[in-house]
Amino acid sequence: MENDRVTPLFLLRTVLFPQGLLALRVFEPRYLDMISASLRHARDFGICLIRSGAEVRQGAVPAGVGTLARVVDWGGEAGVLHIQVEGQERFSIIDWEYQGQLAQAQIKCWPAEPILPLPxxxxxxxxxxxxxxxxxxxxxxxxxxxxxxxxxxxxxxxxxxxxxxxxxxxxxxxxxxxxxxxxxxxxxx
Missing domain, CATH: 1.20.58 (Methane Monooxygenase Hydroxylase; Chain G, domain 1)
Incomplete structure (x- = not known):
């Protein structure tokens, strides 16, 4: 995987960890479009904790570290998409901005942690x-x-x-x- 790239961000009031699973209900058009593109092109997207601001519109400011997410299951009902994502690599945000209603970030992926035995x-x-x-x-x-x-x-x-x-x-x-x-x-x- 590239180490430095631009990725869309899903800004939430929760944290996703590598190897972690997170169930999400997606109903905002900007995120429905993002998830659709992710599924269509088999691309990950970033999940970041909201550091400040509101989840809606362009008011949210992301934390500087997030986790790439991959959709592993999905389904839906009347305008609501239910997805389960799995955390992949952690990343640092180098720079970010809103493009339309969606936050996009230039990110740098972190290397994997060392494999150490459970203390x-x-x-x-x-x-x-x-x-x-x-x-x-x-x-x-x-x-x-x-x-x-x-x-x-x-x-x-x-x-x-x-x-x-x-x-x-x-x-x-x-x-x-x-x-x-x-x-x-x-x-x-």
């Missing part, structure tokens, strides 16, 4: 991962980065905490902060 102190997270993924065999094969991304996606935490987890580049530190958040340390991500 001993994070083993207490294994039952949560088994519950999330439904397969103990799969969970035993997870590295620190994959485990952290799955946990962060499902974490019941404010979007700002999740954004800080997304922006971390140390998978072991991400797991440490997830453990802190699970113990009630809101704002500690």
């Amino acid at each position: 001993r102190e994070a083993r207490d997270l294994l039952p949560i991962l088994v519950e999330l993924l439904g397969d103990a065999g799969v969970v035993r094969q997870l590295d620190a980065s994959s485990a952290g991304m799955h946990l962060a996606q499902a974490l019941p935490a404010p979007a700002e905490d999740k954004q800080r987890l997304l922006e971390l580049q140390d998978p072991v530190e991400r797991l440490r902060r997830i453990r802190t958040l699970l113990r009630g340390g809101a704002g500690q991500a």
Whole structure:
């Protein structure tokens, strides 16, 4: 995949992590068109947390780091498209602007995180991962980065905490902060 490119942005009040799944209801014409083009041309699009402003029109300002998304399932009803996306690579926004009603960004994709074993102190997270993924065999094969991304996606935490987890580049530190958040340390991500 190219490392530096222009991509449309889906601006939300939630965070998507690599390997994470996110269900979305799409009804705004600008996003219906974007998803249609994505499906037609097999192209990813960016999902970014709204840093400030409103979701509607051109009022939203994206966070500086997002995740590329790929549509993995879709269906619909009377003007509403139901999609499920899977997070791909993280990226930094180099520059962005609205083109019509849709935000477009020049992005730089991040390299994959190092493959590190799950640290001993994070083993207490294994039952949560088994519950999330439904397969103990799969969970035993997870590295620190994959485990952290799955946990962060499902974490019941404010979007700002999740954004800080997304922006971390140390998978072991991400797991440490997830453990802190699970113990009630809101704002500690």
